[in-house]
Amino acid sequence: MDSQQLAEAAGDAMYSNDTACKELGIELRSISPGCAEMTMTVRDAMLNGHNVCHGGFIFTLADSCFAYACNSHNQSTLAAGARIDFLAPGRAGDVLLARAEERALAGRTGIYDVTVSNQDGKEIALFRGNSHRIKGELVPQGENA
Amino acid sequence: MDSQQLAEAAGDAMYSNDTACKELGIELRSISPGCAEMTMTVRDAMLNGHNVCHGGFIFTLADSCFAYACNSHNQSTLAAGARIDFLAPGRAGDVLLARAEERALAGRTGIYDVTVSNQDGKEIALFRGNSHRIKGELVPQGENA
Amino acid sequence: MDSQQLAEAAGDAMYSNDTACKELGIELRSISPGCAEMTMTVRDAMLNGHNVCHGGFIFTLADSCFAYACNSHNQSTLAAGARIDFLAPGRAGDVLLARAEERALAGRTGIYDVTVSNQDGKEIALFRGNSHRIKGELVPQGENA
Amino acid sequence: MDSQQLAEAAGDAMYSNDTACKELGIELRSISPGCAEMTMTVRDAMLNGHNVCHGGFIFTLADSCFAYACNSHNQSTLAAGARIDFLAPGRAGDVLLARAEERALAGRTGIYDVTVSNQDGKEIALFRGNSHRIKGELVPQGENA
Numbered sequence: 209m210d211s212q213q214l215a216e217a218a219g220d221a222m223y224s225n226d227t228a229c230k231e232l233g234i235e236l237r238s239i240s241p242g243c244a245e246m247t248m249t250v251r252d253a254m255l256n257g258h259n260v261c262h263g264g265f266i267f268t269l270a271d272s273c274f275a276y277a278c279n280s281h282n283q284s285t286l287a288a289g290a291r292i293d294f295l296a297p298g299r300a301g302d303v304l305l306a307r308a309e310e311r312a313l314a315g316r317t318g319i320y321d322v323t324v325s326n327q328d329g330k331e332i333a334l335f336r337g338n339s340h341r342i343k344g345e346l347v348p349q350g351e352n353a
Numbered sequence: 354m355d356s357q358q359l360a361e362a363a364g365d366a367m368y369s370n371d372t373a374c375k376e377l378g379i380e381l382r383s384i385s386p387g388c389a390e391m392t393m394t395v396r397d398a399m400l401n402g403h404n405v406c407h408g409g410f411i412f413t414l415a416d417s418c419f420a421y422a423c424n425s426h427n428q429s430t431l432a433a434g435a436r437i438d439f440l441a442p443g444r445a446g447d448v449l450l451a452r453a454e455e456r457a458l459a460g461r462t463g464i465y466d467v468t469v470s471n472q473d474g475k476e477i478a479l480f481r482g483n484s485h486r487i488k489g490e491l492v493p494q495g496e497n498a
Numbered sequence: 499m500d501s502q503q504l505a506e507a508a509g510d511a512m513y514s515n516d517t518a519c520k521e522l523g524i525e526l527r528s529i530s531p532g533c534a535e536m537t538m539t540v541r542d543a544m545l546n547g548h549n550v551c552h553g554g555f556i557f558t559l560a561d562s563c564f565a566y567a568c569n570s571h572n573q574s575t576l577a578a579g580a581r582i583d584f585l586a587p588g589r590a591g592d593v594l595l596a597r598a599e600e601r602a603l604a605g606r607t608g609i610y611d612v613t614v615s616n617q618d619g620k621e622i623a624l625f626r627g628n629s630h631r632i633k634g635e636l637v638p639q640g641e642n643a
Numbered sequence: 644m645d646s647q648q649l650a651e652a653a654g655d656a657m658y659s660n661d662t663a664c665k666e667l668g669i670e671l672r673s674i675s676p677g678c679a680e681m682t683m684t685v686r687d688a689m690l691n692g693h694n695v696c697h698g699g700f701i702f703t704l705a706d707s708c709f710a711y712a713c714n715s716h717n718q719s720t721l722a723a724g725a726r727i728d729f730l731a732p733g734r735a736g737d738v739l740l741a742r743a744e745e746r747a748l749a750g751r752t753g754i755y756d757v758t759v760s761n762q763d764g765k766e767i768a769l770f771r772g773n774s775h776r777i778k779g780e781l782v783p784q785g786e787n788a
Contacts, residue, residue, distance in 0.1 A: 257366075268408075271407070272401075290437055294432055319585075338583065476747060483579065515691075518700070554704075557699055582724060
């Protein structure tokens with residue numbers, strides 16, 4: 209497998225067990241080495257006391273996209289931390305698109321930028337995550353594989 | 354109403370419309386001026402592809418607790434941004450407790466620290482949020498009220 | 499003055515009083531609406547106990563560049579906060595280049611990304627700053643100006 | 644040596660080579676396992692174009708204090724990243740005090756909170772840093788030492 213095929217296989221393996229994303233309707237639109245795109249539609253059940261999308265769900269979409277991007281090299285990798293800045297509210301029915309991009313990767317740690325936009329292309333949030341690689345692969349790649 | 358009664362009234366008003374918290378089983382355990390405590394039990398539907406609680410739900414709990422703390426003065430206040438550091442995984446069935454505390458408040462902006470712990474008192478995540486006050490109150494307090 | 503001329507005039511006005519930048523040898527290489535570039539040579543006096551450039555000076559370079567970018571619209575603007583991630587050490591004699599770019603600007607608050615690289619183009623640090631506009635201008639622009 | 648003596652020895656070893664801190668007048672007031680206190684007087688040379696202390700120097704003080712706290716266990720440790728929130732300006736002549744406290748330490752990574760206050764006890768900035776332990780010690784502690 210080349211790096212693109214490996215990214216797709218890793219994404220598929222990860223998504224098949226990803227109950228949280230499936231429950232929230234978060235879909236993996238694309239994955240490539242260091243990058244991912246995911247979408248989520250804002251449901252009524254995601255609204256908070258201000259009647260806009262709870263920031264936690266916007267974070268969850270961005271954090272998911274970050275996770276797929278940083279696992280796209282087929283090395284098991286966890287989120288160590290992240291910062292999110294909220295730019296504009298998400299509304300019921302909005303289709304949010306997150307795009308994650310690798311900004312740095314050295315040793316076991318990486319930095320990924322994620323932007324979340326709505327269906328009009330308006331930016332809703334900016335997210336920057338710190339990743340930490342652990343042992344293991346998503347798709348086994350033994351020496352004889 | 355004194356400041357404690359106002360905090361409780363603001364919390365009640367906010368929670369009554371907070372579909373997201375109710376859907377996720379996030380409960381408001383206590384609220385006081387600048388502080389809040391909320392709990393959430395990790396459900397199977399919150400697990401990610403690594404079979405631990407998706408960080409997005411831990412963020413959502415912390416972010417909710419932050420929101421109640423920063424609205425506890427009955428001034429409508431939004432989350433402008435936040436940083437979370439993940440310390441340990443959340444497991445299915447864990448009962449997570451978030452505690453939010455006001456660290457600074459000047460003009461329209463504030464800073465709140467939230468810690469998320471599990472039922473054994475182990476810290477799961479540290480969160481620091483930046484708030485921004487907007488116009489409006491949660492519980493109307495007219496001049497003649 | 500058009501927006502580019504205004505950016506340059508604001509940058510000049512700001513730099514003329516900027517003792518800190520001058521003392522550290524931080525130079526303003528370019529400024530345009532929402533953007534700035536600054537350079538700094540790592541001096542022996544900037545080395546820490548690990549014999550590499552103290553992260554504080556790398557932050558100071560990035561923070562300066564952020565300040566010029568967010569004041570480039572000639573509206574007095576302060577840094578409210580920032581996150582920096584250190585990617586690689588700066589060494590004595592390195593010529594560091596910071597580039598700041600506006601990522602979002604709405605109302606009084608903005609977000610700016612700054613990258614710091616060395617003379618080989620290697621990225622040393624990533625910085626994201628939150629700005630807050632206050633009253634006043636750097637270059638007076640009265641209604642009759 | 645017990646842990647307190649080791650912290651002091653590590654602090655002394657680090658400070659003896661810390662040109663940057665000495666040049667800026669940053670002094671190590673105290674160090675203990677996971678904690679440190681440092682002071683810095685705001686000099687005219689630290690003022691920016693708004694005639695207040697350049698945020699970079701406030702960060703540098705906080706970052707230094709963080710570094711001493713996270714090296715206090717005598718394990719060589721670097722700053723991986725940090726977030727600072729500026730609460731109030733520093734003025735020429737202010738004597739700033741930074742206090743760093745360990746909030747989490749697991750494996751090679753840690754989180755430290757630093758507060759910076761002025762001589763009146765007013766909080767100037769809040770800082771949270773992420774540390775990363777590398778190989779080596781500040782004070783050699785061989786098995787036969």
